[in-house]
Amino acid sequence: xxxxxxSIAAAAFIALAACAPPGQSAAPEAGATGPLKIANINAQSxxxxxxxxxxxxxxxxxxxxxNKAGGVNGRQIQLxxxxxxxxxxxxTNLARKIASEGYIAMLGTAESAVTxxxxxxxxxxxxxxxxxxxxxxxxxxxxxxxxxNAPTSVTFDETLAKYLVDDKGHKKIALISNNGAYGAxxxxxxxxxxxxxxxxxxxxxxxxxxxxxxxxxxxxxxxEEPEVLFIGAEEVQSGLIAKQARELGIEATFAGGxxxxxxxxxxxxxxxxxxxxxxxxxxxxxxxxxxxxxxxxKYKAAYGEDARMHVAKAYDGASILIxxxxxxxxxxxxxxxxxxRGVKRAGLLGDYTFDANGVGIHETKIGLVKDGKVEPEAAS
Amino acid sequence: MQVFLxxxxxxxxxxxxxxxxxxxxxxxxxxxxxxxxxxxxxVMIGAYAASTFYLATQLPFAVAIIVxxxxxxxxxxxxxxxxRPLENKDFTLMLIxxxxxxxxxxxxxxxxxxxxxxxxxxxxxxxxxxxAGIRIPTYNLVVIAVAAAATGxxxxxxxxxxxxxxxxxxxxxxxxxxxxxxxxxxxNAMAFAIGAGLAALAGSLIGPMLxxxxxxxxxxxxxxxxxxxxxxxxxxxxAIVGGLAFGLLDAFAAGNFQEYxxxxxxxxxxxxxMIRPTGIFGEATVNRA
Numbered sequence: 001x002x003x004x005x006x007s008i009a010a011a012a013f014i015a016l017a018a019c020a021p022p023g024q025s026a027a028p029e030a031g032a033t034g035p036l037k038i039a040n041i042n043a044q045s046x047x048x049x050x051x052x053x054x055x056x057x058x059x060x061x062x063x064x065x066x067n068k069a070g071g072v073n074g075r076q077i078q079l080x081x082x083x084x085x086x087x088x089x090x091x092t093n094l095a096r097k098i099a100s101e102g103y104i105a106m107l108g109t110a111e112s113a114v115t116x117x118x119x120x121x122x123x124x125x126x127x128x129x130x131x132x133x134x135x136x137x138x139x140x141x142x143x144x145x146x147x148x149n150a151p152t153s154v155t156f157d158e159t160l161a162k163y164l165v166d167d168k169g170h171k172k173i174a175l176i177s178n179n180g181a182y183g184a185x186x187x188x189x190x191x192x193x194x195x196x197x198x199x200x201x202x203x204x205x206x207x208x209x210x211x212x213x214x215x216x217x218x219x220x221x222x223x224e225e226p227e228v229l230f231i232g233a234e235e236v237q238s239g240l241i242a243k244q245a246r247e248l249g250i251e252a253t254f255a256g257g258x259x260x261x262x263x264x265x266x267x268x269x270x271x272x273x274x275x276x277x278x279x280x281x282x283x284x285x286x287x288x289x290x291x292x293x294x295x296x297x298k299y300k301a302a303y304g305e306d307a308r309m310h311v312a313k314a315y316d317g318a319s320i321l322i323x324x325x326x327x328x329x330x331x332x333x334x335x336x337x338x339x340x341r342g343v344k345r346a347g348l349l350g351d352y353t354f355d356a357n358g359v360g361i362h363e364t365k366i367g368l369v370k371d372g373k374v375e376p377e378a379a380s
Numbered sequence: 381m382q383v384f385l386x387x388x389x390x391x392x393x394x395x396x397x398x399x400x401x402x403x404x405x406x407x408x409x410x411x412x413x414x415x416x417x418x419x420x421x422x423v424m425i426g427a428y429a430a431s432t433f434y435l436a437t438q439l440p441f442a443v444a445i446i447v448x449x450x451x452x453x454x455x456x457x458x459x460x461x462x463x464r465p466l467e468n469k470d471f472t473l474m475l476i477x478x479x480x481x482x483x484x485x486x487x488x489x490x491x492x493x494x495x496x497x498x499x500x501x502x503x504x505x506x507x508x509x510x511x512a513g514i515r516i517p518t519y520n521l522v523v524i525a526v527a528a529a530a531t532g533x534x535x536x537x538x539x540x541x542x543x544x545x546x547x548x549x550x551x552x553x554x555x556x557x558x559x560x561x562x563x564x565x566x567x568n569a570m571a572f573a574i575g576a577g578l579a580a581l582a583g584s585l586i587g588p589m590l591x592x593x594x595x596x597x598x599x600x601x602x603x604x605x606x607x608x609x610x611x612x613x614x615x616x617x618x619a620i621v622g623g624l625a626f627g628l629l630d631a632f633a634a635g636n637f638q639e640y641x642x643x644x645x646x647x648x649x650x651x652x653x654m655i656r657p658t659g660i661f662g663e664a665t666v667n668r669a
Contacts, residue, residue, distance in 0.1 A: 045490075046595070049490075049495040050495045050496040050497075050593075053495060178639075179639035205638065206638040206639040207634065207638070207639070207641070208634075208639060208641055208642045210599050210642065211634060211641070211642075212394065212589075212590055212599075213390040213391070213393070213394045213627075213630065213631055213634065214390070214634070215386050215387055215389060215390025215391070215631060216383065216386070216387035216390065216631050216632065216634045216635025216636075217634060217635060218386075219382060219383040219386035219387060219635070220383055220635065222386075223382070223383065236497075236590075236591040236593075239499065239591065240590065240591070244390075247508050247515060247517045248386065248508075248515050249508070249510070249515050264496070264497075264499070264591075267498070267499035268499040268591050270501065270502075
């Protein structure tokens with residue numbers, strides 16, 4: 001009964017949202033009083049909800065701090081959370097909703113696919129969006145209203161290839177990646193980085209994001225006896241691939257992007273299996289610097305759980321937005337987008353300088369997994 | 381050859397788990413004519429119950445599995461009790477009821493255990509067995525053995541005990557069964573409890589091979605359901621053959637069709653079901669509506 005009622009309500013909402021012309025909403029006038037409305041759109045339910053919940057906690061921490069310190073020119077920031085369920089269709093509906101309800105900026109989402117779907121609507125409505133997505137496709141949009149709080153896969157994998165091929169001299173490299181938005185981006189970026197170094201992978205296996213049994217793919221890889229196995233998949237799947245690879249007797253070093261620096265990867269693969277995995281990430285651990293240590297302590301005090309990269313980059317993104325809002329005096333639109341592009345900030349993920357494509361961070365670091373935790377690789 | 385045999389190992393292990401899930405679907409269907417759409421979520425609850433108990437108490441994994449079977453068996457009884465007033469009255473509502481229970485279980489798991497999930501260390505410490513280059517993880521052998529033993533016990537129960545025979549009778553003709561004094565409601569409850577127990581067994585076994593989280597039931601449920609259809613919905617031997625066939629189909633598609641593997645698996649499945657709508661061991665369809 002309530003299901004039927006809510007679906008009617010949802011249908012009515014979609015119909016209404018579709019009617020509202022984008023960009024013609026009543027944006028708050030400059031110099032207005034009252035709270036500044038900022039939307040946080042992230043998955044709070046469904047398969048990707050853990051990412052979305054971390055992101056929201058990071059954003060909320062930054063906004064709460066700013067509000068406690070007096071807000072933006074005396075105005076408080078009103079942070080509203082919307083659940084996109086990790087679904088691009090729901091994302092576009094929410095984009096229209098926030099455009100018609102006078103939100104001046106949006107933080108999120110953690111999903112490249114959802115952000116890609118929302119970007120054109122937010123661009124028309126002149127609502128700046130700082131996303132946590134890292135697909136190179138986001139930068140290719142060249143939207144003046146879209147900003148990335150982390151590097152794209154291109155940067156992650158260029159750093160990784162440089163370390164593996166140039167520094168360590170590995171030539172026999174095998175790839176296994178999934179064909180989802182993240183895995184495909186990783187696959188293409190790493191392959192391009194290898195190609196520029198004249199290295200051809202000895203195996204290139206593609207799996208589906210839902211796949212659990214990799215015996216067939218890994219048995220083929222094993223025949224090539226690779227020195228390095230590059231894994232382009234999310235946290236859990238990366239862990240499962242590593243675990244099954246070791247069970248099959250593959251001795252190669254595992255290498256990959258940020259997902260392999262998480263405890264989810266290490267516990268899924270098993271601490272012993274994950275040992276010495278090579279990780280390319282702008283945020284290696286909660287102990288990497290004094291600023292990060294202080295942030296991790298603050299986060300733990302607020303939420304009772306350990307900080308991680310997703311939290312840190314969401315916090316960085318929100319901090320940049322607050323800084324830009326202070327410059328515009330709470331004004332949104334083109335002025336806010338320009339202000340964000342101008343922000344130079346020494347953040348938790350590195351030094352932010354936004355380029356023409358809206359990418360804020362341009363380098364990652366190499367770390368090695370030791371006893372389930374990432375330690376920075378000593379410069380060789 | 382090595383690749384072929386290694387693929388076979390993976391396929392059979394996952395196939396054994398799909399077979400357990402499929403048997404759970406089938407035992408409810410053959411007794412009540414109802415597809416229990418909450419079944420995948422019950423698998424997930426079973427995985428959580430077993431892994432949480434195992435991690436918290438450090439008791440042998442077998443004990444954790446029994447705890448999980450008990451917990452989910454009770455959940456099965458509760459679901460059946462809720463649906464009983466609808467039996468023989470509104471079949472569609474019963475179906476929707478099971479979908480609702482699935483959502484409730486998933487939301488409940490998020491509330492109790494959080495959205496993130498946890499990894500379960502393998503209960504078997506010994507390394508993989510190496511047979512001329514084919515590596516067989518010892519835990520996979522445990523999974524296959526336990527699944528086979530459970531299948532044997534269930535067959536004994538259905539064929540050799542009075543209660544089992546009564547359930548068979550209800551499955552064949554529930555009106556005639558009522559006429560000879562068999563309590564249909566009790567039979568249904570038993571089917572739901574056994575189905576949930578099988579789900580818990582599948583969930584507990586797969587936990588250490590995967591990652592336990594609130595949405596893990598989705599894929600397992602769909603694949604188990606497809607396996608049951610492939611074998612012949614409602615048939616117990618069908619569920620076993622269907623489960624193994626689906627596991628192997630999945631494994632070989634992954635090796636040969638890469639990113640198209642899922643597409644190929646379900647295309648082959650669709651073609652088989654089109655040619656033989658009743659599945660491999662097809663029985664006359666039960667319909668109580």
